[in-house]
Amino acid sequence: MAEYNFLRESSVHLVYGGSRYNLKTTPDVSFSQTFAEDAYQVKTLHDQTKMSQGTSITKANPADFSFAVHLTKEKDESIVLDLLVDYDSSGSNMKSFDLYIVTGESTFKLNECIITDGQFNLNKGSPLILSVNGQGQKLERVGDETYSLPGTLQSASATRTPTLSLIDVEVSGSDVSNLISATLSIQNEIAWTPYETLQNSLSVTSASNAMYPSGYTLDRRVISGNITQYLTSNNSSTLQTFNTDTGVRLKTLVDESTFFDANLTSCRFTKRTNVAEAFTQTFDFRLLTNPADLSTLISY
DSSP: OOOOOOGGGOEEEEEETTEEEEEOBOSOOEEEOOEEEEEEOOOOSSOTTOOSOEEEEEEEOOEEEEEEEEOBTTOTTHHHHHHHHOBOTTSSSBOOEEEEEEOSSEEEEEEEEEEEEEEEEOOTTSBOEEEEEEEESEEEEEEETTOOOOSEEOOOOSOOOBOBOEEEEEETTEEOOSEEEEEEEEEEEEEEOOOOOHHHHTTOOSGGGSBOOOOEEEEEEEEEEEEEEEOOTTTGGGTTOEEEEEEEEEEEEETTEEEEEEEEEEEEEEEEEEOSSSOEEEEEEEEOOOOSOGGGTEEO
């Protein structure tokens, strides 16, 4: 009888620097990779009946993945935040890692992964969650469910305590009143090094010897987000304003102490009005500086 692969039975393992982390993700896990198809014209002057195009497949597009983790009191998932914000030893590229997804039937591997986007959910009364998207060089099935995963498994806490978002937001040093929600996004925009050559393409016969991405560069980073508040008599005088250089600070509190802290000291923001049953206004902000160590501004 055939064995199936079920997401609910899967586990996600991250391997970085010889260490392995068994990530406790939410059910929102996905991964895939596609092959690029190049079309060419087969219709000739002597044969006008060939209307369909010919195609060749010699290379793969970068693999894609996404998952989300709760930011818990125990902080076992801190490796995900580190890989989102920290540079590698070169000081100009992101740290890469391998990702393994183990099901009841197979073990899948994503090689040389980079986190390209991270989203923090800071809605009041909702669990604090970090959702990430990224790309890797190659997706492959490396074995069945008994495959021996590399790296030294890091010990996990005996408990896992998700945190609810009690939010404290400041703009220009003043608390944002009548707060509804806030978001924070970190985007690492990468460009894969061209990896297609005529010589290699001529020898491609299957997926096993197709051309795969082999390197990347970090083009730029964008740290941005928004803050939404009810429009009331206390803040309506600031409607439709902007600021070209000011501080934005997003914090969550756990047990009356700061847990998550994004202290962005130089930001640009604009305000926009949202018309609904209860009027609101939203600050759209973006960090202007390019810190060498983003973990000095964003921590938990």
